[in-house]
Amino acid sequence: MPKDLLRHNETWLVLLIVVIGAGIAAANPAFLSFENLAGLLKSYSMVGIMAVGVLVVLILSGSPDVSFTAIAQVVEYGVAVATLAWGGNIFLALLAAGAAGALLGAVNGAVVHFFRVPTIIVTIATFNVYFGMLYVITKGKLINVVHPMFREFGSTLLFAQTSAIGGRYGLSLMPLVWLAAALLGWFILRRTLLGRSIYAIGGNEVAAERMGMNLLRTRLFAFGFIGLLSGVAAVVHLSIVQSVVPNIIVGKELEVIAAVVLGGASVFGGKGSVLGAVLGVLLFAVLGNGLTLLGISPYWYNVAIGVVITVAITNSAYQRLRRERARVHVRVEA
Amino acid sequence: MNEFLRLEKIHKSFAGVHALKGVDFDLRQGEVHCLVGENGSGKSTIIKIISGVLQPDTGRILVEGRPVEHLGSAGTMARGIQVIYQDLSLFPNLTVAENIALPEIRERGGRIVDWGRVKTVARAAMERIRVELDLDAEVGELPIGVQQLVAICRALTSDLKLLILDEPTASLNDRDIANLLAVVRDLQAHGIAVLFVSHKLNEVFAVAERITIFRDGEKVATLPPAELDEDRLVSLMTGRTLEKRRFTFADGAARTALEVRGLSLRNSFEDVSFALRAGEIVGLTGLRGSGRTELALALFGIRPAERGEILVDGRPARIRSVQDAVGAGIAYVPENRLVQGLVMKHSVAANATAAILDRLLGPLGLVDPARRAEAAAHWIKTLGVKVSDPAVAVQTLSGGNQQKVVIGKWLATEPRILILDSPTVGVDVGAKSTIHDHVRGLAARGMAVLLITDEVSEAVANANRILIMRAGRIRGELGTAGVEADQVQRLVEARA
Numbered sequence: 001m002p003k004d005l006l007r008h009n010e011t012w013l014v015l016l017i018v019v020i021g022a023g024i025a026a027a028n029p030a031f032l033s034f035e036n037l038a039g040l041l042k043s044y045s046m047v048g049i050m051a052v053g054v055l056v057v058l059i060l061s062g063s064p065d066v067s068f069t070a071i072a073q074v075v076e077y078g079v080a081v082a083t084l085a086w087g088g089n090i091f092l093a094l095l096a097a098g099a100a101g102a103l104l105g106a107v108n109g110a111v112v113h114f115f116r117v118p119t120i121i122v123t124i125a126t127f128n129v130y131f132g133m134l135y136v137i138t139k140g141k142l143i144n145v146v147h148p149m150f151r152e153f154g155s156t157l158l159f160a161q162t163s164a165i166g167g168r169y170g171l172s173l174m175p176l177v178w179l180a181a182a183l184l185g186w187f188i189l190r191r192t193l194l195g196r197s198i199y200a201i202g203g204n205e206v207a208a209e210r211m212g213m214n215l216l217r218t219r220l221f222a223f224g225f226i227g228l229l230s231g232v233a234a235v236v237h238l239s240i241v242q243s244v245v246p247n248i249i250v251g252k253e254l255e256v257i258a259a260v261v262l263g264g265a266s267v268f269g270g271k272g273s274v275l276g277a278v279l280g281v282l283l284f285a286v287l288g289n290g291l292t293l294l295g296i297s298p299y300w301y302n303v304a305i306g307v308v309i310t311v312a313i314t315n316s317a318y319q320r321l322r323r324e325r326a327r328v329h330v331r332v333e334a
Numbered sequence: 335m336n337e338f339l340r341l342e343k344i345h346k347s348f349a350g351v352h353a354l355k356g357v358d359f360d361l362r363q364g365e366v367h368c369l370v371g372e373n374g375s376g377k378s379t380i381i382k383i384i385s386g387v388l389q390p391d392t393g394r395i396l397v398e399g400r401p402v403e404h405l406g407s408a409g410t411m412a413r414g415i416q417v418i419y420q421d422l423s424l425f426p427n428l429t430v431a432e433n434i435a436l437p438e439i440r441e442r443g444g445r446i447v448d449w450g451r452v453k454t455v456a457r458a459a460m461e462r463i464r465v466e467l468d469l470d471a472e473v474g475e476l477p478i479g480v481q482q483l484v485a486i487c488r489a490l491t492s493d494l495k496l497l498i499l500d501e502p503t504a505s506l507n508d509r510d511i512a513n514l515l516a517v518v519r520d521l522q523a524h525g526i527a528v529l530f531v532s533h534k535l536n537e538v539f540a541v542a543e544r545i546t547i548f549r550d551g552e553k554v555a556t557l558p559p560a561e562l563d564e565d566r567l568v569s570l571m572t573g574r575t576l577e578k579r580r581f582t583f584a585d586g587a588a589r590t591a592l593e594v595r596g597l598s599l600r601n602s603f604e605d606v607s608f609a610l611r612a613g614e615i616v617g618l619t620g621l622r623g624s625g626r627t628e629l630a631l632a633l634f635g636i637r638p639a640e641r642g643e644i645l646v647d648g649r650p651a652r653i654r655s656v657q658d659a660v661g662a663g664i665a666y667v668p669e670n671r672l673v674q675g676l677v678m679k680h681s682v683a684a685n686a687t688a689a690i691l692d693r694l695l696g697p698l699g700l701v702d703p704a705r706r707a708e709a710a711a712h713w714i715k716t717l718g719v720k721v722s723d724p725a726v727a728v729q730t731l732s733g734g735n736q737q738k739v740v741i742g743k744w745l746a747t748e749p750r751i752l753i754l755d756s757p758t759v760g761v762d763v764g765a766k767s768t769i770h771d772h773v774r775g776l777a778a779r780g781m782a783v784l785l786i787t788d789e790v791s792e793a794v795a796n797a798n799r800i801l802i803m804r805a806g807r808i809r810g811e812l813g814t815a816g817v818e819a820d821q822v823q824r825l826v827e828a829r830a
Contacts, residue, residue, distance in 0.1 A: 191447055192445055192446055192447060194445070195447075199427060200428065200436065203426055203427035204424065206423065207421075207424060207425060210423050211436070211440070212440070270425070270426070270427035
């Protein structure tokens, strides 16, 4: 069994997180404080939620969606404006954001399906359309004051405590939204026929079609799902920062995709797990936080991420090569 | 025995090409029926019509005595007809259990997947053909023979009445083929009819109760194997009698073109020594996994040997790369022409001249299109590649013609030593005999040929000597004069 466990990418990620975490904790015990860890989870919630969506599309298409940050950006702006105009409550805001995101995402799915264009190409195009339209319409104007519901949602704390200098800290609701997204993603991928179709299409599209799977519906779902999660992530982001800078989310897409790939999703499609995607994001979180706590320049963050990804990807490619070699192995007699 | 399926006067045309010309065909319940014919004879079209992928232009289809208006893919499955295509249509990223159970779960399982049921369904299917597979193994990691069994198990999860196997053995080794044929007989014992398409005539004779022969879109005959022998079958398929003449080589004074001494590569082959004279065809045979392909790759510098010597024309040759091998006058036609030998989306002309571009340069050091077209036309003509226009993509050609293009690509380099790895796998009998004739012609012009093949009979008929490889070593060498294929086969399969 332990040997079986070691074959799983997830096990290695946990070990890596523990080792890096232990190193950081040894240098700065503040790393392991509830305050720090809770803050860490909160600040990576948006990335974590998006990662679940990225995973689903990557499994299906074997090519990443890169438009989801633009979708989140558009939805964030739209929700901020709409709630200021019409009010409402946070559930309504989440619902509307999810629906709008799903719609924008489904457009990608339809284009990918009907024009047989690779996901990455389609989503580079829609990224520019969505993000460009946002600037055309808003002229890039910042929104400095948003509806108070977001502050309320973003600052609600579970297990709230007061720090030595008088600040309040505790577990924010944001990581719970992330947890919910992950559980939903896990349930869909692992336990529903729809989820298994996503894996099947990612593994062998022709065979899936021959089996009578509905490619269009599955694609609309997967791309709608990443859109929905991007919309939700936008509300989470808005609740944390309580202002809208129309280019603050875009640019994050490569980090999210990298976390998902680090989590074991295949860039050729058909493979990956929600647990892996969550762990990938957590590893990034620990790395980023560690650099801060150790007083290292944040510029090193990208370098560290790059190194980790290179090691992870070359390792999995190397494993594959070894397996292939083992398959042609001739047992030479003495 | 009751009739399961009947086709009457089926016509089908594609863009003016009359692929099926009024075909009548019938299939009984629980029979093993083999379909043979050359590429383009119409057997793929008939399979597609039976499986509901294509609709006939005119004609009637009856399943269990009832006329069927429209056999769509779903309709065929509902009638208990399943096809296993050559590519198997499996999901390499999913487990054995899920691959087997997925269609059944989709049919009856609802929207939520019950993993316990997935395993139950898979186990039940495996029990029906008495195979045991690791349910949790990922299918992509399994050898092709096991994957085939997974595909058959998957078909068995439905109420199967007719299983169509489209060239199931093309990429299997001998043991897997024996397994598969046993499974086919087992299916038959369960009352399931099997329609078996194959180019390998010995299997057809081993397994068929009736054989239907197609030629040029028409059914030539349906006969029990007892009324046929291989020669008669081939002449019915090709419409001509193929001359069966053994290759002989008499020139004992010919120079040694290639000599190998003590060649070794870890985990591939060990202490391999042999010599090849100009004008000789030497067969190299052995089971898959015996190291024969690895040896060929080493001779061609793809995966160079670690120890030992290679001598070309008596002089030591240092072969560490493909460039070295080509420079030494060695050409290699790989086993898997689709993956290793051709760029499928490129034109016939581009593929045929890919290895000699450096000789087709114009004044600016760029490839001269006119010279390239000339060279391509030469090889298309020499090898008799059936193609309307050298500019069409290679993937549109039949298997035999693709094989000719690969051979042409390497012959263009004017090699003195030609290594052919399984040159006729997946090629129909007519094209096979054409390829054999070409190889013999090359030997007659002084080329030394190393013919690697699974099929012992191919080596016996077309080589003057045979090297038998087993577990990475050359375990025997014999002249083919007066030797029968089954004698050699025993040596190949013998345990050391």
